Amino acid sequence: MAVQLPAEFIVNVDNERCRKCKRCIVSCGFSALEFRNKVTPIHRRCVACQRCAAFCPEDAITITENQMAYKYNYSWTPEIRKNILKQAASGGVLLGGMGNPKPYPIYWDHMLIDACQVTNPSIDPLREPMELRTYLGAKPDTLEFSGEYGNVKLETELAPQLKLDIPVVFAAMSYGAISLNAHKALAMAAKRMGTMMNTGEGGLHESLVSYKDNIIVQVASGRFGVTGEYLNNSAAVEIKIGQGAKPGIGGHLPGVKVGGDVSKTRMIPAGTDALSPAPHHDIYSIEDLSQLIFALKEATGYSKPVSVKIAAVHNIAAIASGVVRAGADIVTIDGFRGGTGAAPVVIRDHVGIPVELALAAVDDRLRQEGIRNRASLLIGGSIRQSADVVKAIALGADAVIIGTAALIAMGCRLCQKCYTGNCSWGIATQRPELVNRLDPHAGADMLSFLLNGWSNEIKEVLGSLGINAVESLRGSRERLRGIGLDEQALKILGIKHAGIGQ
Amino acid sequence: MKCDGIPSGCAISGMISETGRRVDGRAVMKSIACMHDRSNGLGGGFAAYGIYPERKDQYAFHMMYDDFEAKEATEEFFKEAFNVDKDEPIPVHRENGIHNPPVLWRYFLEVPENKLRFISERDYVMKTVMELNSSSERAFVASSGKNMGAFKGVGYPEDIGKFYKLEDYRAYIWTSHGRFPTNTPGWWGGAHPFTLLDWSVVHNGEISSYGINRRYLEMFGYRLELRTDTEAIAYLFDLLMRRHRIPLEQAVMALASPFWKNIDRMEPEQRKIATAIRQVYGSALLNGPFSILIGHSRGIIGLNDRIKLRPMTAARKDDMLYMASEESAIRTIAPDPDKVWSPKAGTPIIGILDDGVE
Incomplete structure (x- = not known):
């Protein structure tokens, strides 16, 4: 029936x-x-x-x-x-697109930011320099110098660093899951705004190679489109272990989305389903991950930072610590609200933890172990507005990734039907007549405007905090207060409740 | 001489005789008193270097105790941790409106050889100071360096100076502070200078980046227990210059970094250094308004925040280098300086003892 x-x-x-x-x-x-x-x-x-x-x-x-x-x-x-x-x-299995829509607590909305009054003057960002520049990558504990006063030389050679003019990076979204025009818009906006876009696991279309200085190329379990050339057409390489929307499981791009160009970029036959296994079939333990990290560093001549992306799960702090010790220069943590082109609803809505708690736990753990400087923390999976960026950085993130927010900027209305390939807005589709609706230049404009707006807002907040460089906000949880949070949450977040002074 | 101070904020004043001439405490007291209206009676203090020449190789611990019980407990601890060569009350006279002073005692300590199997002497002393200040609410280390000491308390600085009889001490470096606390409570331990080993800091301003400076220092074993941001400055100097051996110029660059727009215009080698410092030591950047004087065994450093939100004037006269919040505070003790200038934001003024000075 x-x-x-x-x-x-x-x-x-x-x-x-x-x-x-x-x-x-x-x-x-x-x-x-x-x-x-x-x-x-x-x-x-x-x-x-x-x-x-x-x-x-x-x-x-x-x-x-x-x-x-x-x-x-x-x-x-x-x-x-x-x-x-x-x-x-x-x-x-029921499928869903975009992130977890369930009414779980949103911790961003339970944190309030400090401001200066009287003794520590606030700073006017329209009159004074206000610095958002951020470098992602492994930092040594200390620097060594030689020479005499007035003629000092730096002896320490730093690991490769990724320079960001704004601590907001476009999250990994693959060509295949989203359209080429959407990819182009992201690449153009990343270049214009001095930040990065991430290819996701679907390879890099040849028309985007000229944007390579603003591109993070991803190596996921399906290894789609991964060649030596691909790895080197990048500013950084990311190993995707997990994704916030679907921790612990692989991916499935239906054959209907694998047309000529997608097939070529992914290096798989047209019309076949692109299946990413749940684990990497060469990573079954932390030492395997370490091998892949160093294989990628070898392949890129140790000239690019290697990021490892993991989903926020219960034991995230210990996992992140292991990833740092395995040699990752950047750890990307994706919370349970992170978006996706397609995920089983049961996973999307019930697996993983909020990135706010994961971030706080990881930053604490890395500090306790004295290795916080050895990797940068990129976090995402629910960054909706500049206030979230500020709070994430104050909790300890070096920078954030935005996927859903970027798609909304390009027109996405969050109908959550990305997996059908029928996106009327030309974003999550490969149907040429729909793809053509998204003008990459217009998309890049909208993305750039969004980042520009956020950048100005972050500078306003820094000014009101009386600081003029983003590194003075990073990890400065003293400038956050909780509102309506219980003792346990406050403890995990490492912040005091509103109403408590210094 | 008439003093024309402008009433506002905290006050700092300091001086060094680069030839190592020891001067008594009257000058620095007169200078800081000139800026009376910049403090509100809730804290004053002094650091003096070269005051214990006959015991210059021993750690001079200036202690503050709530009561004699705390003193006894701490002395037990000292006996276990050090060789106590001498201990005595810090001489004071109880006038000048100083109320309820704690028990003030000083100790001249040596580190027993057997404590240094796994740790350097200075790290050992640093750890001891951290332990003392974090374990007891009722005992407090005011200073712990060699041939130096901190004299501080709740009151106007000139009254605190008289209370400690600073006219009886002779030092080649003096720093002083008058406090107008706003964000942290006024208590004896909370007065400036803040010290660790030979480092002392007096500070006018507020460190808006305290939250991250503190967490950064905690990664290296420092414990910040004094409820004030100035403590972080002393520890950052200790970390960068003593433990990480960063040269002075570069350490100052970490604490009051040049702006990226200026770094991008530097010569390649300088740019490389400045960029690396900001990348690696971003968490040590002191952000927020400050003018500070840092005393150490070989000299004095004056520093302003990167956009100079607090005042600082410097002057030279013969072998003396003076620095103070206001020019008037210098002219009141050196009426005819050879040179007077206002240092730029983020640019240190450095006074160093001549090589021969012991």
Whole structure:
């Protein structure tokens, strides 16, 4: 017996206003609108991506939730019943796109930032220099000098460093999961703003090689597109062990998204599913990871920092410490709200921990062990605004990664249907007619504007904190206070409750 | 002489005779008193170098105790940790509006050979100071260097100076401080200078980067227990210059770094050094308003924050180098200096004892 799923959304077309231009019908990547003498919605196909509503010249379309599709029940929520119905029909694993949408605590929103009054004057960022420059990479404990006063020479050779003009890096999103135009926009914006984009695990399209000084290339368990040339067309190399949205499991890019160019870039036959195994098949222990780290350093002549990306899980502090000792120059920690093109919903919504707690635990642990300087911490998986960046850095991060925020800047409406490949906004799709909707130059502008806005906001906050360099914020938890947090959370975050002075 | 101070903030004043001439405490007291209105009676203090020439190879511990019970307990600890060559009360006279002073005692200590199997002598003494200051609420190490001492308490600096009878001490380096505490409580241990081994710091200002400076120092075994940011400055000098052997110029560059826009314009070798210092020692950057005087066994360093949010004037007269929050505080003791100048932000003024000076 076929299972009948009620429509999630109702598409309301105001026929008084509609002038039947059919633009909405073309706009919809999910074929949820048809023309039968007038625009006729097929409600069940609608994912509320808002493309039709956004592009309707008459503002004649609104989309509402189908509230009464499931009669109210506190325990058996519409989502749970919908999932049961879907599985009863298919017997499969439920897939979801984007990050964990569940109402778990968001610790960013329970932290408040300090400001100066009277004795330590605040600084006006419009009048005084305000420095955000950040270098990612391993730092020695100390520097050695030779020579006499006035003619001192530096004897220590530093490990390679990644220079960022703003401590915000675009998170790994693969070509395949997102479109080439989206990749181009990210690369252009990274170059313009003095930061980095990350290829994700899908290789680097040949048209982006000229942006290599602003690109982190990823080596994931599928090793798609990994060649010696690929590794060297980069500013840094990242080994992806885990991802916040799906810790402990691999990836699956459906064959339908593997067209000619994606197939070429990934070095797999067109139309085949791109399967990334759950573990790297050459990494089953920490010493294996260490070998891969040094293999990549050898392959790149020790000229680039190597990052290891891990998902925030319960024992993250010990894991991160091991990763640093294994030789990683950067540890990237992705929290359980991190986005994805596709993940089993059961994993996305229930596995991992918030990155705020993971970051605090890792920074503490590395300091206790005296190895905090040996690797930089990049964190992500819920960075939504400049305030989150400030709080993350105060907790101990060197810089943050943003994926979802970058996609939203380019038009994403968080419909969470990335895995279908039908993205109406031209982002998470390979359908040429949809990809063409995203102008890479316009996308780069929007991303640059976003970073520019955040940069100005971070400078405002630094000024109000009375400091003029971001390194004076980094790890300075004294400038944060908790609000509405219990003792345990405050202890883990290493901050005092609001109302407590020095 | 008339003193034309401008009332505002904390006050610092210091001087060095680079030829090693020892002068008594009256001059520095007169200088700091000139800036009376910059402090509020909640803290004053002095550091003096060269005051114990007959015991210059022993660690002179100046201790503050809440009561004699704490003194006894600490002395037990000293007996275990050191050879105590001599101990005596620090001479004071109880006038000048100084209320409820703690028990003030000094010890001349040597480190027994058998304690140094796994640790250098100075690291051992540093660890002892950390242990004392963090283990007891009622005993406090005011200073722990050789041939130097800190004299501090709650009161106006000129009253504290008279209380400690500083006219009876002769030193080639003096620093002093008048406190106007705002963000941390006024208590005897919290007065300036803050010291560790030979380092002493007097500080006008506030370190807005204290949170990270503290966590950074904790990675290297320092324990910051004094509820004030100035302590961090003393420990940073100890870490960078003594333990990491960073040359003075470069250490100062870490604490008051040049801006990137200036670094980018430096000559290649200088740029490499400055960039590496900021990359490696970013957590040691002192951010926020400060003018500080750092005393050490061989000299004195004056330093302003990187955008000079606190005042500092320097002057030279013969073998003397003076530094103070206000020019008036220098002219009141050296009315006719050879040279007077206002140092630039982040640029240190350095006074060094001549090589021959013991």
